[in-house]
Amino acid sequence: MQPLDISSYLGRLQDYYAREKIIPSTTQLSMLWNVKARSWTHQIVQRLKEENFLENAPGSRLRPGPRFFERTVGPGVRAGRPQQTADVQPELLRIDDYLIEKPSQTILFPVKGDSMIDLGILEGDMVIIERSSSASPGEVVLAIVDNEFTLKVLARDKEGYYLEARNEARSKEYPPIRPQQKLEIYGFYVGLFRKAQVPAPRLHHPGLDR
Amino acid sequence: MQPLDISSYLGRLQDYYAREKIIPSTTQLSMLWNVKARSWTHQIVQRLKEENFLENAPGSRLRPGPRFFERTVGPGVRAGRPQQTADVQPELLRIDDYLIEKPSQTILFPVKGDSMIDLGILEGDMVIIERSSSASPGEVVLAIVDNEFTLKVLARDKEGYYLEARNEARSKEYPPIRPQQKLEIYGFYVGLFRKAQVPAPRLHHPGLDR
DNA sequence: TATTATAGAGAACGAATGTTCTGAATTCAA
DNA sequence: TTGAATTCAGAACATTCGTTCTCTATAATA
Structure with a gap:
């Protein structure tokens, strides 16, 4: 139910965050995403918030949401190739959650x-x-x-x-x-x-x- | 050479960051620190930047600096153990940061x-x-x-x-x-x-x- | 006491911010 | 072909932002 392909925007943002450790403002997000209108950037951000990739920090700034650090898990390294055509929901994993309980x-x-x-x-x-x-x-x-x-x-x-x-x-x-x-x-x-x-x-x- | 005792401000900010995962704006820092004047908050931030506890992210926002995550190991724990008094104990959530660049x-x-x-x-x-x-x-x-x-x-x-x-x-x-x-x-x-x-x-x- | 550095307050300003509104261009199903 | 979403752009606005400037307290020092 997301007609807008959000993943490319998310990927750029994740890479940016890995470098800068900060979620930038709408204006800078527009530049990062090559979007001319801040309003449209705002729209994309809303989607990312709906999907829990982003959330609002105090002061209406943005911060990574619960799903922001999810990484995709491939098949076992000796198993068959991933089915390209079949839209298998890729498994996702948060490394920190996976490793640390307390x-x-x-x-x-x-x-x-x-x-x-x-x-x-x-x-x-x-x-x-x-x-x-x-x-x-x-x-x-x-x-x-x-x-x-x-x-x-x-x-x-x-x-x-x-x-x-x-x-x-x-x-x-x-x-x-x-x-x-x-x-x-x-x-x-x-x-x-x-x-x-x-x-x-x-x-x-x-x-x-x- | 720092007549201003910065550590209490830093401590409040570290606690805040642990909760919110974000460095707030000067205005919100003023509230957090109970400082009436944003100009004075700005001054304190400058000191924290000089000491590498904070640094500027793109867009003149703040982010944690290299020393932000230093934690002092309590004297009880140390007790002659082979460890310095101040040790950089990285946030556990940063395992992901450490491992993944893109x-x-x-x-x-x-x-x-x-x-x-x-x-x-x-x-x-x-x-x-x-x-x-x-x-x-x-x-x-x-x-x-x-x-x-x-x-x-x-x-x-x-x-x-x-x-x-x-x-x-x-x-x-x-x-x-x-x-x-x-x-x-x-x-x-x-x-x-x-x-x-x-x-x-x-x-x-x-x-x-x- | 007089001097001086430090700690803090208040006002002010241009720039950037988040957000909303209106309106095109494009896509796509009916 | 019509109509409705969807995708994008531009303008506008009140708010907040970082920053700078000037002005008091307070404390330490001489």
Whole structure:
């Protein structure tokens, strides 16, 4: 029921917001969208508000609405190609919602070292930690050992709780950690995210290069 | 050199921003700060800009500056921990900002298989793909081979472009893929995120359990 | 006490803002 | 071909905007 194709306007605005972190005024939106009349820009904004991509902040300014940060999810990377013709409603996902359940108790930590490489946790990754002073064996936890944060798997045997690394290839370098007195748990691992490091730009590649 | 104690103003503004996700106008800032004169509000804003807590967005509006999201870690939490007093704890909602530069050209794909495990890309991860029909050798790309999406490393030799897996342990199962005719690139990998699978809940663990 | 910098108020102004109204051009089904 | 949406443009308006200027309090300093 939206005869006006709003998606191209929304896309431009989303890209703008990613750069500038602000929703501009109607006047500037007109320039961004190449719309001559502010009244028409206003109209488009109304549609975007109806669809919850935008909403009014105090002072009648605009801010991103609940759906503004939705990202489309494609099919599994080994499944078939997406059906172009069939108008399948694309699945949408908000990364933040997906990853974080309790924002107030969630903290991000950059990963150092390769002790958890077998779980696909690499140096430079950001792990998402939910604060908790307790955990169960088998969970990945952020513990405080010797005044340092360390991410390990919580384990337990007859002697009590201890911490295990997950790096089979270099297991000798990461022996189990048994706390001298008490084992302090800072939180448990709920997820991670990673920004690909840009490969060194290789110029002069005609053809397939970007 | 700042005789004016700016921190209380900043604090009110930070709280406001956490609620409303927007930096208000001078007029509304005056109300928020209980300042009668917009000129004085303007002055305070200038100081905040000098200290990089605020900055000007296009259209002479305000947006958070680089230091706006600094949070002071409470002394109780610190207690000799390896952390500075002031740490930049990014807003959790900004994971999306961190990962995605061009929202309109970005699509998420769930990963199936373990062909890229050496790069820490596991089954069940969500990879972030930026659309592009070209790429450079060495980049991780989402290509279309035999009508299927596949995530591989783009490589090139004298015979042309081909795709490589990254799974040393099972390299025989993932031989290089040489396209029969043309190699279609769908986009390139810019990052990923992962939700930890919850371990089977083990009940009745007194003490350390949650 | 006299001086001076800081903290705050008030008025004023042009520019930009959000919004509304009217009216064309275009599309599209009846 | 008629008529109705839809899409866009232009003008208009009251309000708010950021900014600047001048003018008091207050506090600290000499």
